[in-house]
Amino acid sequence: MSSSPDFFLVGLSHKSAPVAVREKVALSGDDLKAALLDLRNAQGVREALVVSTCNRVEVYVYADGLEPGRRFFLDRTAAADGHLYERAGREAVRHLFRVAASLDSMVVGEPQILGQVKEAYGVASSAESAGTFVSRLCNRAFAAAKRVRSETDIAKGAGSVSQVAVELVEKIFGDLKGRSVLLVGAGKMGALSAKALRDLGCDRILVANRSPERARSLALEVGGQAEPWETLESLLALADVVIVSTGAPNYVVTRDLAAHVMKARRQRSVCFIDLAVPRNVDPALSELPNVYAYDIDDLQKVVRETHQARAEEAIRAEAIVEAEVMGFFHERETRAALPVLAALRRRAEEIARSEAERTLAHVGELLDEKGKRSVEAMAQAIVNKLLHGPTARLKEAAASGDSDLPGAAAELFGVEVESPDRVRAPRPEVASAREQNQ
Amino acid sequence: MSIQVLRIAALFYAAAATLYVLYFARPRHAALATTGQWLLGAAFLIHAASIGLGCKEYGGAEFFSLRGGLVTIAWLAAGAYLVLQRLYRAPTVGAFIVPLILVVIVPALFLTGPNLPESLSEKVRRPVLTLHIVSALLGVAIFAIAFVVAIMYLLQEREVKGKHFGALFSRLPSLDSLDKLNQRLVRAGFVVFSVALVLGTLVARHVWKAAWEWDPQQVSSLVVWGLYGALVQLRHTGWHGRRYASLTIFGFVLVIGSMVALNVIPGATRHGGSFQ
Numbered sequence: 070m071s072s073s074p075d076f077f078l079v080g081l082s083h084k085s086a087p088v089a090v091r092e093k094v095a096l097s098g099d100d101l102k103a104a105l106l107d108l109r110n111a112q113g114v115r116e117a118l119v120v121s122t123c124n125r126v127e128v129y130v131y132a133d134g135l136e137p138g139r140r141f142f143l144d145r146t147a148a149a150d151g152h153l154y155e156r157a158g159r160e161a162v163r164h165l166f167r168v169a170a171s172l173d174s175m176v177v178g179e180p181q182i183l184g185q186v187k188e189a190y191g192v193a194s195s196a197e198s199a200g201t202f203v204s205r206l207c208n209r210a211f212a213a214a215k216r217v218r219s220e221t222d223i224a225k226g227a228g229s230v231s232q233v234a235v236e237l238v239e240k241i242f243g244d245l246k247g248r249s250v251l252l253v254g255a256g257k258m259g260a261l262s263a264k265a266l267r268d269l270g271c272d273r274i275l276v277a278n279r280s281p282e283r284a285r286s287l288a289l290e291v292g293g294q295a296e297p298w299e300t301l302e303s304l305l306a307l308a309d310v311v312i313v314s315t316g317a318p319n320y321v322v323t324r325d326l327a328a329h330v331m332k333a334r335r336q337r338s339v340c341f342i343d344l345a346v347p348r349n350v351d352p353a354l355s356e357l358p359n360v361y362a363y364d365i366d367d368l369q370k371v372v373r374e375t376h377q378a379r380a381e382e383a384i385r386a387e388a389i390v391e392a393e394v395m396g397f398f399h400e401r402e403t404r405a406a407l408p409v410l411a412a413l414r415r416r417a418e419e420i421a422r423s424e425a426e427r428t429l430a431h432v433g434e435l436l437d438e439k440g441k442r443s444v445e446a447m448a449q450a451i452v453n454k455l456l457h458g459p460t461a462r463l464k465e466a467a468a469s470g471d472s473d474l475p476g477a478a479a480e481l482f483g484v485e486v487e488s489p490d491r492v493r494a495p496r497p498e499v500a501s502a503r504e505q506n507q
Numbered sequence: 508m509s510i511q512v513l514r515i516a517a518l519f520y521a522a523a524a525t526l527y528v529l530y531f532a533r534p535r536h537a538a539l540a541t542t543g544q545w546l547l548g549a550a551f552l553i554h555a556a557s558i559g560l561g562c563k564e565y566g567g568a569e570f571f572s573l574r575g576g577l578v579t580i581a582w583l584a585a586g587a588y589l590v591l592q593r594l595y596r597a598p599t600v601g602a603f604i605v606p607l608i609l610v611v612i613v614p615a616l617f618l619t620g621p622n623l624p625e626s627l628s629e630k631v632r633r634p635v636l637t638l639h640i641v642s643a644l645l646g647v648a649i650f651a652i653a654f655v656v657a658i659m660y661l662l663q664e665r666e667v668k669g670k671h672f673g674a675l676f677s678r679l680p681s682l683d684s685l686d687k688l689n690q691r692l693v694r695a696g697f698v699v700f701s702v703a704l705v706l707g708t709l710v711a712r713h714v715w716k717a718a719w720e721w722d723p724q725q726v727s728s729l730v731v732w733g734l735y736g737a738l739v740q741l742r743h744t745g746w747h748g749r750r751y752a753s754l755t756i757f758g759f760v761l762v763i764g765s766m767v768a769l770n771v772i773p774g775a776t777r778h779g780g781s782f783q
Contacts, residue, residue: 233672236672237667239681241681241683242683243680335744336746336748338747338748355668358750361667363670374672
């Protein structure tokens with residue numbers, strides 16, 4: 070038996086590497102499966118998991134060393150050198166838990182990452198690179214992430230400008246079905262917000278831009294329809310949400326224009342979201358009844374508050390993750406000690422039973438029922454007393470991470486034990502992970 | 508006897524109010540609102556029993572006192588809110604209306620029963636009078652809920668316009684849903700109130716021998732009716748939002764204000780207790 074394997078992580082993320090490096094190593098679909106197979110076949114690797122998102126690529130291996138993980142990156146691009154971080158054992162486990170709980174994300178608490186880790190585990194399972202260790206680890210990581218989400222407010226609030234915009238629009242209009250959005254100008258954040266609103270049911274997206282070509286290409290991008298710039302006023306009378314992000318140095322929507330438009334729309338509520346700097350919407354619009362106007366500072370203030378609140382929640386989340394990491398190792402080590410204990414007890418009880426039988430065969434006729442039972446009880450009591458100390462010591466050693474003692478005990482008492490990690494799970498729980506994903 | 512039962516009902520109202528307010532503070536726990544609704548249902552039934560007993564004890568005289576009127580409005584508001592909850596699911600409204608109901612009921616617990624021991628003259632004991640009383644009180648109860656929803660609208664509008672995106676912002680429903688709910692309530696209340704007015708005229712013709720007497724109660728009722736009628740009508744011309752909510756609040760203040768004033772000022776009206 071070679072030295073016992075450990076768990077290693079080699080990876081890079083938005084914290085360590087620029088996107089130019091990340092995009093060279095990011096993988097998905099069949100490429101990811103092939104990479105997992107390569108890893109699985111590498112010398113000394115028993116199990117492997119690759120988490121690849123646009124913000125991170127991380128290779129986890131249950132192996133004799135982390136070299137295969139390093140090679141994964143350096144074989145793909147030499148540029149990865151210097152951007153990689155490496156973790157081993159408990160540190161690597163904690164890292165995976167933190168990633169799944171969205172504590173390592175660019176926007177802490179964002180909800181997508183858990184699904185992405187679940188997907189990574191699903192791929193690893195179908196490529197048969199996830200065995201017992203990775204399965205147990207992942208399920209524990211998912212449980213930890215779930216606890217973090219339900220026991221802390223880390224996912225509460227709007228984490229990005231477009232999310233804040235969506236939340237505001239929802240508080241004004243409630244159900245977004247049947248609402249229309251007018252996108253004025255070609256800012257990136259504006260397009261993002263428009264898309265988010267469309268996903269929530271706004272079924273009509275109008276795009277107005279000074280350049281008709283830009284309007285057309287933007288309309289294509291957000292799934293809306295391009296409208297001529299000259300019709301802006303009538304478009305304003307139509308739309309419920311107006312997202313403005315042009316490069317104009319002055320107000321595109323003035324108070325007078327808005328007052329005029331409000332008459333045309335018979336006072337139906339309208340929400341202006343001004344993402345431009347310098348501002349394109351006159352802040353005095355808010356004074357008009359049923360007109361709601363926000364600029365980029367308003368939205369960013371909310372984002373900052375959310376981040377601050379999440380940073381506070383993250384402290385509680387870290388404690389949960391830490392407890393889950395400890396729980397994972399505790400469970401694993403107790404499990405490692407269990408076969409030795411069971412074998413030991415089985416052996417001892419066998420001896421007690423056969424010795425009691427032998428004694429009773431000799432002197433059984435001299436004893437009544439009560440006497441016979443006393444002999445059996447005595448044999449059992451000796452076994453229990455004798456094993457009490459070793460049992461407690463073994464459990465204690467396992468819990469504190471001492472993995473030598475169970476082996477020594479097996480050797481000392483001469484019992485055969487199969488290592489639990491060598492046993493491959495018949496079929497890891499991919500299906501359940503997928504279900505949770507939906 | 509009826510007052511003892513009312514005390515039990517008040518306990519249930521208090522429990523329901525507590526749960527609705529807790530739900531408002533902790534919207535993650537949906538069970539709070541569900542339990543609150545059950546307790547409110549129980550309070551409504553117990554309150555109904557108390558009203559039934561009261562009718563036996565006082566022969567219906569208590570409906571002619573301010574106390575009896577307010578307590579019955581509270582009861583009908585609870586019932587109307589339960590119906591509303593079934594139709595439109597608005598658990599956050601409960602955190603506002605149920606405490607208001609409690610505020611009306613609690614003083615009634617310490618006041619003795621109606622001080623109109625003399626039995627009602629046979630002249631006024633007619634089904635049309637019963638219907639008039641029930642529809643008038645139900646109309647006011649619906650206006651009370653509209654009043655609460657309008658207050659919620661103004662609170663939320665202040666959050667949304669003032670860019671405070673705090674606890675109220677995230678807990679109160681959207682402006683649009685509050686506005687629509689308000690509109691529906693105003694419309695329903697107006698219909699019921701109109702029925703009450705017509706029935707009241709019939710009663711007046713029978714008892715006072717004249718449909719219109721320029722009685723202050725008649726005048727104030729007509730003003731209220733006109734105001735809510737205008738609200739229903741203005742909706743078609745695009746009126747909504749802040750102004751609509753403010754008018755709803757004003758309307759309710761007018762209803763309750765005139766009801767209290769006409770009952771407190773002796774001899775102000777021939778309506779109600781001081782008939783003959």
